[in-house]
Amino acid sequence: MALFLYLHFPALQLDHLQLSAQSSKLPVALVDQQHQLLQINAAAINAGLKLKMGLASAAALCPDLQLLPYQPEQQAKVLHSVAQQLYQVSSDIALDKPAGLILRLDGMLQLYGGLEPYWQALSAKLTALTYRYQYSCGATPYAAKCLAYQQAGLITADNRLFNNALNSSPLSATELIPAMQLQMTRLGIHTLGQLQALPPAELARRFDSQLLSYLGRLRGDYYHALEYLQPEPGFSRYLELLYDISDSTVLVKPLATLLQQLEQQLSQANCQCYQLLLSLFFRDNPPLKLSIGSAQGEYKAQAWLALCQLQLENLPLPEPVYGLQLDVNHFAGQQHSTAALFNQHQARMSALQLISLLQARLGRAAVTGLTILNQHLPEHASLRSLPLLKGDLVDNQTKAQVQAQVLALRPAFLFNKPQPLTEAVTINQGPERLCPDGWQLAAQRDYFIGRNQQGQWLWLYRTANQQWFVHGLFS
Amino acid sequence: MSALLDQLSRRQLVWHDDSQQLAYQAVSSGYPELDQQLAGGLPATGLIDIQTEAGIGELRLLLPYLQQQQQQSQRLLVFIGTPAELSADMLAGAGLDLSQVLIITPMKQPAANQKNNQKQNNQKQNNQQQQALWAAEQCLQSGCCASVLLWPAAISLAQARRLQLAAEQGAASMIVFRHCSQTLSLPVNLSISLQPDPFGLQLTVLKRKGSWPAAPFRVSMQQQWPALCLADTTAQPMRQAG
Numbered sequence: 181m182a183l184f185l186y187l188h189f190p191a192l193q194l195d196h197l198q199l200s201a202q203s204s205k206l207p208v209a210l211v212d213q214q215h216q217l218l219q220i221n222a223a224a225i226n227a228g229l230k231l232k233m234g235l236a237s238a239a240a241l242c243p244d245l246q247l248l249p250y251q252p253e254q255q256a257k258v259l260h261s262v263a264q265q266l267y268q269v270s271s272d273i274a275l276d277k278p279a280g281l282i283l284r285l286d287g288m289l290q291l292y293g294g295l296e297p298y299w300q301a302l303s304a305k306l307t308a309l310t311y312r313y314q315y316s317c318g319a320t321p322y323a324a325k326c327l328a329y330q331q332a333g334l335i336t337a338d339n340r341l342f343n344n345a346l347n348s349s350p351l352s353a354t355e356l357i358p359a360m361q362l363q364m365t366r367l368g369i370h371t372l373g374q375l376q377a378l379p380p381a382e383l384a385r386r387f388d389s390q391l392l393s394y395l396g397r398l399r400g401d402y403y404h405a406l407e408y409l410q411p412e413p414g415f416s417r418y419l420e421l422l423y424d425i426s427d428s429t430v431l432v433k434p435l436a437t438l439l440q441q442l443e444q445q446l447s448q449a450n451c452q453c454y455q456l457l458l459s460l461f462f463r464d465n466p467p468l469k470l471s472i473g474s475a476q477g478e479y480k481a482q483a484w485l486a487l488c489q490l491q492l493e494n495l496p497l498p499e500p501v502y503g504l505q506l507d508v509n510h511f512a513g514q515q516h517s518t519a520a521l522f523n524q525h526q527a528r529m530s531a532l533q534l535i536s537l538l539q540a541r542l543g544r545a546a547v548t549g550l551t552i553l554n555q556h557l558p559e560h561a562s563l564r565s566l567p568l569l570k571g572d573l574v575d576n577q578t579k580a581q582v583q584a585q586v587l588a589l590r591p592a593f594l595f596n597k598p599q600p601l602t603e604a605v606t607i608n609q610g611p612e613r614l615c616p617d618g619w620q621l622a623a624q625r626d627y628f629i630g631r632n633q634q635g636q637w638l639w640l641y642r643t644a645n646q647q648w649f650v651h652g653l654f655s
Numbered sequence: 656m657s658a659l660l661d662q663l664s665r666r667q668l669v670w671h672d673d674s675q676q677l678a679y680q681a682v683s684s685g686y687p688e689l690d691q692q693l694a695g696g697l698p699a700t701g702l703i704d705i706q707t708e709a710g711i712g713e714l715r716l717l718l719p720y721l722q723q724q725q726q727q728s729q730r731l732l733v734f735i736g737t738p739a740e741l742s743a744d745m746l747a748g749a750g751l752d753l754s755q756v757l758i759i760t761p762m763k764q765p766a767a768n769q770k771n772n773q774k775q776n777n778q779k780q781n782n783q784q785q786q787a788l789w790a791a792e793q794c795l796q797s798g799c800c801a802s803v804l805l806w807p808a809a810i811s812l813a814q815a816r817r818l819q820l821a822a823e824q825g826a827a828s829m830i831v832f833r834h835c836s837q838t839l840s841l842p843v844n845l846s847i848s849l850q851p852d853p854f855g856l857q858l859t860v861l862k863r864k865g866s867w868p869a870a871p872f873r874v875s876m877q878q879q880w881p882a883l884c885l886a887d888t889t890a891q892p893m894r895q896a897g
Contacts, residue, residue: 527797527798527799527825528796528797528798528825529797529798529799530799531730531731531797531799533797534731534793534794534797534799534800535757537793537797538759538790538793538794541786541789541790542759542761542762542786542790543762545762546759546760546761546762547757547758547759548757548758548760549753549754549756549757549758550741550743550746550753550756550758551743551753552743552744552747552753553743558742558744561742561743561744562740562741562742562743562744563743564758567757568754568755568757569754588744589748589882589883590742590744590745590748591742591745592714592715592741592742592745592746593709593710593737593738593739593740593741593742594739594740594741594742595739595740596739596740606885608882608883608885609882629882629883631885634708634711634851635708635711635850635851635852636708636709636710636711636851637710637711637712637883638710652739652742653709653710653738653739654710654712654715654883655709655710655711655712655713655714655715
């Protein structure tokens, strides 16, 4: 027999907003376009407000009530993220917009060994999320939903209990449209039990097919198709700030909560990631996109926060930020480095971690490695490459040359732009003629090693038209 | 040796003249004269201060030492703020593993506030200097660098002390190249001053942990770098004749 659990979140958007606010002392309510209160927080309930109350009476009861617009798409995002987090505990989860989740249990009971341990695991997860919720089990999705709306809280697989509870449920807890509910009430039908007692053939004559299809699904006679959630690869969360932040160092605080969630997801998947995409949203300017990389790969929020902090420190914000979005497109498996057991000192971080740290503060281009190329022109022989590159660029001939130590004598420092020679030098060795590719004789250079009056060793060259330049410094 | 003297020396109540070498672990510099004068070689960890003009052979003096440092521990060599582009030929020729070399060039960051233009240039340079020192400290502390070479514009006593502590923490050596004019004495393991010499370098040990100052001496590079030494005085007349 199939068993379903329905979770209903009566105030999802509001609870989500309050999560980021520390104090919940202020009464807050969400209103729809008809100016009805849709979601209220605990402070508002204490002030005597009720759901579906009009704005005028709400304002009369509670003058300092804070109103926010109800945003269905915002709530859908929150619902999706809740489902994603519950996915760690339960496998078959279907979204029931705007505020419900349908969980299919019969597969999970085998895993957890009964309903009791399963509910323990799930409710622990739900409590950690801190959203208010109502729940109930049921033999079909609609039955569970109907019971959850009445806050039945049934955690059982007993069919008799379900039937009793369903038969006494009012029509307002069902999926029927208000017009039909009114019609039923006029007929003297107030509970689901009365409705179910009527023969289907009679119902089909008086009412449209919607009612029959609902009742069929409620009883389990008709198949109810559910689209179960597939976990998404990667991570994407948006956080709307409660107030605009204009100082980039203050951004670290809300960012830490996002990174905390990322760490949770990464550690559960036993993964790490190499790059974060952080978008900062502004009211007027286009969003600022930052990419924060770690060469080693990290999953710990602490490590990522340190890297983000370094980038944010010297980031000028054009205007205050109102929202943060954190995306990770690619997860990679965790790799653990092995270290020697009897090493005298333990390195605090690996070379890759050091490079990410330096790059985060100084910029990507400021930290490079050095590669030797098989080129005869000195300015082409050295290449500033990516750091820690294991000589893939070096071809075999150069490698052999390096091993045999037959490299020509070159200065340690080369000037990007050769400087004209302006002092007297003693020529010690030369000339060595170097010609650019294609034997452009006009561009040929005769190199000499010279020593000036201060004792500095210079690498000089003479061009074809007898001009002298200093190209490097033997150090 | 009497039992009493043995006991006293074990409790370190008697000072021995030859115990001074234990101030730091020495790594051979590759130049016999220098090793002899420094009682073994250059320190394997801690701050080394070198006062020199650019281009007289200061890096050549260190290349064998750097090569050993890199090879022994399989760790990184970091060059921070070099005066010009480093040449791969030179480093590879000295036997350094280029894949374990890191070059850091602190860039001129876009200043956050573009208001004060006259101060900006000064600030920019200061910023660059700060970044170089920060990078050096991070590299030393990380424990994955064998040696860090820094070309600073200037370095204060407090900064040197920080670098020294970081170097000890990460078991790395930090080499600071300064101009001769800066006479400020720093808390270092070894401080030497270099003067150009036709056959190599004239070297003065200004300060060495656990030792007395010695007279200046010459380090000959004729064997390692014949092309970068002036020809022998004996050979001079022959060339003139020819």
